[in-house]
Amino acid sequence: MFLAEVTGTVWATKKVDNLANLRFLVVRPGKLHKKADDEYVIVADVLGAGPGEQVICAYGHAARRAICPENPSSLSIEAAVIGIVDKLDITETSTES
Amino acid sequence: MFLAEVTGTVWATKKVDNLANLRFLVVRPGKLHKKADDEYVIVADVLGAGPGEQVICAYGHAARRAICPENPSSLSIEAAVIGIVDKLDITETSTES
Amino acid sequence: MFLAEVTGTVWATKKVDNLANLRFLVVRPGKLHKKADDEYVIVADVLGAGPGEQVICAYGHAARRAICPENPSSLSIEAAVIGIVDKLDITETSTES
Amino acid sequence: MFLAEVTGTVWATKKVDNLANLRFLVVRPGKLHKKADDEYVIVADVLGAGPGEQVICAYGHAARRAICPENPSSLSIEAAVIGIVDKLDITETSTES
């Protein structure tokens, strides 16, 4: 999975049928020690994450299971928010220096 | 999923049987804040996306489900357009500066 | 999926049993506007693609379905040629400049 | 799979239901001959790996099978620790020079 910051929303009226009523966020994967770079990923979200929040995202089956637990394979998505970050505890170990 | 701009079409007469009648687009994944770079992805499309349009694309099972909802695993594709973008709303948060 | 140029063949006598009689090509994924770079991907092929030809390749289930439609999950491959390119039509749109 | 060093923990109270009680680590994939770079991956862990330990991580079904062997597809994760490294034996062969 990856950490990312929610930076926007994307709307698509014309889309695959199984995606009706789904919310799509634009998130920027983070690298923690640097400014987040300029790559974006589109993720589905049912947790209500908002701009500026840090989220944990997953790809593939994991994403479909997060959005539609009762029938994951019915969805045409491959990325989703699976959690909203409360706290991140990074330990800098000696092997870094 | 990723955002991309439709930049072309690719034709292949000699192809795997389960791909007959499928339309393949050449799309260029975007990075939003930069000029799109020079990498391309080939995606199947049933939504009718045209050159210059921004699309949301997905990989894997999600792509097959978008193209052939009744029997996704019958297809030899692993990328597809899942939506055509109407509007993109990016919020620049304070963590960027 | 990705576009690539067929640049060679690789032989392996000692291999997983389910790969007997399969043909493995070395292909170089293209970026269209640049000289192709020096990264290579190994793909299975049943379409008879030859050196210098442009091919469309797919990963994962899509690749296994291309090589063995009747029993895709029996194969230990995750990349394959799914089509040989006849024509590529790239439209340069105004967002590039 | 990839080798990584455990560098932290991430907490998310608001998360997908099937992730209750799971432990999420922040790991830094290694490149062995360089200082590890600044990219991070979030992985689930049931082996009890701690900060500074080297771990082997896997993506996708492999990760879900590691965390929930009896029902892997019930989980919304796509990366996990599959082993804690005891010893790493790298042979520098002549093709490197």
Place this chain on the structure above:
Amino acid sequence: MFLAEVTGTVWATKKVDNLANLRFLVVRPGKLHKKADDEYVIVADVLGAGPGEQVICAYGHAARRAICPENPSSLSIEAAVIGIVDKLDITETSTES
């Protein structure tokens, strides 16, 4: 799939149950025309590949099928050796210059 050179072995006593008795190699994916770079991948192996040998590796279901043909989904691995390279025949085509 990708070509790689076997460069080492990794041992993990504490690991997921379904990985008991599996052999894990450290391989370095090659780029053919350059010195191999410093990134490593961990792969399972049942073909007996040794240091310095060139191997073809695959990810995901393909890897599990290579290691445990009778029950691939029981394994927590996502990369494996699928063949040991005998000969590599690269054709330099005119599009390179």
